Ligand code: SIN
């Protein structure tokens with residue numbers, strides 16, 4: 001877990017999370033970057049990796065280039081003032097995914113991804129604000145951050161630039177981050193980070209942001225997939241002499257009453273939200289592992305023998321596991337689906353959802369139960385869980 005000194009975790013959760021920025025000095029004292037700038041650049045050559053390069057040519061003159069890049073692209077870059085950004089590095093590099101364990105003080109399903117940037121001296125992506133919470137961790141080199149709460153609205157932007165950058169930026173706070181320092185920013189706080197050297201790498205642990213529309217649409221999809229909402233609409237009390245052409249407010253309120261009835265059903269609401277929270281985005285869905293073929297799958301017994309012999313199991317970094325207590329029953333959710341759990345004990349579902357890896361020691365007390373064996377076998381065949389190397 002990260003070091004919250006001089007405040008504590010409860011203070012962070014109560015007073016800062018989604019409310020105000022805070023800088024944690026030396027939050028991960030032993031942190032060493034698992035990825036070099038060259039390795040990051042290597043990722044940006046890949047077709048399926050989302051990468052960008054931002055160059056600054058003048059005060060409000062920025063250029064955005066989208067990957068995949070080639071070695072020739074890199075050879076042609078100027079010496080200074082550019083940044084490479086690679087999205088979803090936690091899904092690409094297991095050592096980067098390991099870093100997420102340090103953020104388990106928040107629900108894992110709230111995390112979107114880890115984006116990593118590498119910048120040459122002067123490199124920056126311009127002053128901007130985001131709509132999501134983020135921990136900006138300095139991984140190597142130094143970066144100066146400028147912050148503002150002012151003018152963080154859609155109308156304040158530099159015209160003619162492919163990036164959404166703030167035209168007006170009144171600096172309220174300023175700080176230089178060293179390796180291991182973490183700056184937390186809630187949504188809609190203006191920030192502008194300028195690399196101070198050619199070693200500057202920043203890890204952005206970004207959280208998901210949900211707009212009401214997205215939630216509403218997803219809830220509707222859930223109801224129609226489960227054919228759950230068949231209650232019939234009833235007219236309001238009608239009066240003799242009504243205007244046949246009018247849609248009254250009372251008529252609309254009958255629809256509202258119907259919605260409200262549905263929303264009162266907490267088990268439905270809860271199951272939908274757990275599905276929503278574990279849903280993969282399009283990029284992640286395309287990165288799901290290939291299931292084992294029949295020829296590659298040994299018998300259940302051989303699998304269990306291997307489990308006793310191996311170090312443990314690790315969750316594929318693309319997969320999202322979570323559990324929810326619905327109607328007093330612990331229910332498993334994986335990648336946007338309610339999962340058939342073979343009736344495993346509640347404690348095992350919680351373990352599976354809470355831990356990104358399951359060591360031999362954690363598994364041992366459960367392994368003699370046929371339901372646990374069946375569930376692990378299922379998840380291993382899908383390669384959602386693989387043996388720890
Ligand atoms: C960066 O790493 O340069 C930018 C991160 C951000 O502003 O969100």
Ligand code: CO
Nearest residue numbers: 128129130191
């Ligand atoms: Co940002």
